[in-house]
Amino acid sequence: MSLSLKIKRVPTVVSNYQKEEAEEAGRRSGGCDRNCFNNCCLPGAKLPLYAYKGVDTAADEKALAELEDADIPMAFLDSLVLGEWEDRMQRGLFRYDVTACETKVIPGKYGFIAQLNEGRHLKKRPTEFRVDKVLQPFDGKKFNFTMVGQEEVLFQFEASEDGDAQYYQNAPIDIENSPNVVAINVSPIDYGHVLLIPRILKCLPQRIDHESFLLALHMAVEAANPFFRLGYNSLGAFATINHLHFQAYYLAVPFPVEKAPTKKITILENYGVKVSELRNYPVRGLVFEGGNTLQDLSNAVSDTCICLQGNNIPYNVLVSDCGRRVFLFPQCYAEKQAMGEVSAELLDTQVNPAVWEISGHMVLKRKKDYEEASEKNARRLLAEVSLSGERFQEVKALIFEAIFCSMNKTHITAQGLESLEEDVEVQSAEDLFGMKQEQGSHTAMVTGTHDCLVMQ
Template identity: 45%
Template sequence: MAPLFVSRVPTVYSLQQLEEEYATPEKGALSHPLKPVGDLTSSLLPRLACLSRTSAVPSKRIRSFGDLQAIVPDSDEERSLTDFSDEDGVVPQNPPLFGFGEGSSLLDTVLLAEWEDRAEQGLFRYDVTACPTKVLPGAYGFVAQLNEGRGSKKRPTEFRVDKVDQPFDEGKFNFKKALQQEVLFQFDASAPGGLTYSASAPVSQSPNLVFINISPIEYGHVLLVPRVLDGLHQVVDQRSMQLALNLCHESNNPYFRLCYNSLGAFGTVNHLHFQAYFLAAPFAVERVPVEPIPAAKGLYSNIIISRLLQYPVRGLVFEADESAALLAPAVAAACQRLTAANIPHNLFVVDCGQRVFLFPNAFAGAKAAGRVPKDLLDTMVDPAGFEICGHIIMKRAEDYEDLSQQSIWRLLEYASFTEEEFEKFILLALDL
């Protein structure tokens, strides 16, 4: 099978053409595109506002991709990104890859139209749509991408990787130094009037901003930066976790996933941010079986906490039983405990904010201790949240061509805690 390529959204679309029902006839307007974000005084930026989701919200329970055994049998052939059935065994003929079309959300429409506008302006370091992508043979359906620009043009890390909690440093790169033209819109998740969009609106005192990622992994790759002017370091709290879940909820698209990487778990900027993008295929981890943790039952009302089974990286799964709004306190509390214990960790949010995966990440420690074999180090792949969950970004053509489920499994195992370490991790993360 020939390598697959990510499809572009046709550039002829305007916001008005795409979603006339939302009455958004004009593209977002930036009053000072070449000024830094830190100088937002008197600036006008597009603004998308939604209802607060801190109250009870019925769980969507999307589970769009079913389970591992039922959906993805072993195969000796690479598969197309559309070769995946839904939970009823039906293969979607035209999956809503980027949310355009009937039933698409306002957030998806605005985000991708603005993202495409920045692509046309040449703001990205490379063209991610030219990166070949394939689904590897095997039961897990790992998705691999060759992205040589990610290795050669990505901004280098500027801080220690052995300490999770580090103070915000104005002298190093942070998102206040990014240009305002990299901002797609303000995201206000506390608007009492419901979902609205303004193409040009005054900024709040310290707005939540959605940026492009100038070194993208996928089409539509964005960064959510809470309260950008407050100088928050890369540590999750309840307020920021709730904001991230709100973004996923408003997307209302199972192909939109969100990730958080702490320092030491391959977060590369010490300014609080989450990453998100669209991928029209299941991540391997989404279909892996789980086992509820008996000691966690009743720990948080209407939340099921389980552990992953049959996966190379040991992790926890937080699932909303009735309300996604209840997830933020539970997940944030776990992250706070891990940060205090200096344990690097990654979060992965799926099902429109209904399910959150939490992984302790041991890879940097294994590298420092000399336990990672040279052939794996030579690939320059440091598994952060997206890689751990099944989207592997290769930086050299030879590694991409030779990649297999077995080689990915071998790489990811070095990111995992041992069983003994993971049992202690569960006690700490859940405060048992």
């Protein structure tokens, strides 16, 4: 007999039109009168369009520095996001004023940031959401981003056809090709909190592919603001909506993970991407940086995400430093939560450690937790997120095997090894593959015959 495991979780409302009832979605599919972002309301609609350069710009320090020196289009995209976001705030579209939320830096060596955001502590009737499957089919009966109001969408974000960045105040929406759009999150974590939704009308499930991640990198590069970071949560790692999207917002201080020391593992020769491992940080993770081109950096990270998805390993991604660095965190908190391995004290905080919390921005929903915030408490939460050392080594083996296969390589060349720093101990592909063969491959998040569900 199978055992049904359930987690009670408070969902985050990202749109003013977010509903639970499947029948409401069914009614809208036949047409509505509220100007939604679906086929019933889109014909004839127009939105601002930002057309980014779309060239395969080198992702190294010199090239990105040159891009940042340009006033257009870099500064323009940054001002566009902020200007449109401010406009929606003035129009009262947000559920609360995030600029009024208390924030402080927690004393300690990590400098974790604590924010009291009681507006995200909502009480709603629970709905079921699986946490034991990273890949799940899109379900049009549940809330998705085609149900948002057009007033919540800021602009379209597309590659320029002629290679030059351009802006159009009123551009038709290409329904047939499905636009990439940037929309507000009506329950913001911080200033300028937006959602990047690739090919919104294709209704893609929450899974990274090469095209979508390259789009996210382009947005980070084009914004050219080091305080603007993009994040991604997979299913099973506290994504709350199974419709492909990235999040982004401004935080005017470094994330603690951005200051964490790293140890170089290798340089992927074909991509020119340096891969490092976080050191002395509560959550084990990998850092990708550099690359011969932006496409190469994107491919290295996308190959990794596709590998994790295929092996049913939940993960979070942080795009940092204007697209220079990407942090990737395999995690297991929801698995432990479902198995009853997380303390009641942590569960009572109702903090779901997604990409922002893992990166060091602790979004707290109760005043008590904010007042008692300490580095010890933050580390205690993140310790439950991190994979064990042994499991992390196994996951690294899976990742490098996938990357090497993608590059049509089975090992790192001697030239690649020589490019590493002499004081770094490097694991060869043979070492990684051998480890994988010895330890085996975990393809399930929760072993056994459990039907693991989360109650939102």
